Amino acid sequence: METTNLDIYGAAPLPWSRARDAMEAGLPRMETPVFLGTTKPDGRPHSAGVGLLRLDEEIYFTSGPGTRKARNLAANPACTLSMRLEGLDLVLEGTAERIEDPELVRRVAEGYAAGGWPAEADGAALTAPFSAPSAGPPPWHVYRFSPDVAFGVASAEPHGATRWTFGEGG
Structure with missing residues (x-):
């Protein structure tokens, strides 16, 4: 993993463990705001709230097959996840793939x-x-998110702003 300090006020880079631990504590909790960003076929952005789950160091979310976000992901798996965690705003950029393995589901x-x-x-x-009113009717597909890069901005001490670039497999 490559770490880049983005803080303009002299704070040290934030350790990835801070973001990882904040996700572990904040997910899946209904009060943790998380938004999935995708791209519509015409190139316009789309954002929708999702509930994230961390399981075995992996990130999962769900979507009804007829929703805009699911249709966008079917055409282009590149997406973002933006969340407000305890003491840290975190944006993950990467890709999502639909999981169809019944045991993992x-x-x-x-x-x-x-x-x-x-x-x-x-x-x-x-x-x-x-489910969420915007989720569409069941059944809901399961997606695994694989991050390529993450951006964290601390909203509590110690402050800082950091970019983490992940190697193969997030």
Whole structure:
């Protein structure tokens, strides 16, 4: 991993462990705001709130197959995840791939259920009694996000701004 200090006030670079630990503490919690940025086929941007799950150092989210974000990802998997974590604003740039392995989908469902959303695996998708009003009806597809680069700006001491560039596999 390459670390670049972006702070213009002389603060030291932030360690990646701070961002990793903040994600671990903040996900999946309904009160943690997370937004997925994708690109529409005509090049215009699209942003939508999503619930993230961290499982085995990987990042997952869901989307109904008919939603704008799912259609955008099918055409172009490049995307961003932006979140406000405890003491840190974090933006991840990378790609998302749909997960269709029923065993992994089951583990993701269990992770969401442990975090308070009563998701269940239904083959290669998730179902639940409810989801976000914009999620569309079930079933919901599961996506794994692979980061290429991350930007963190600390909103609590110690302050700083850092870019982390990941090697192969995020």
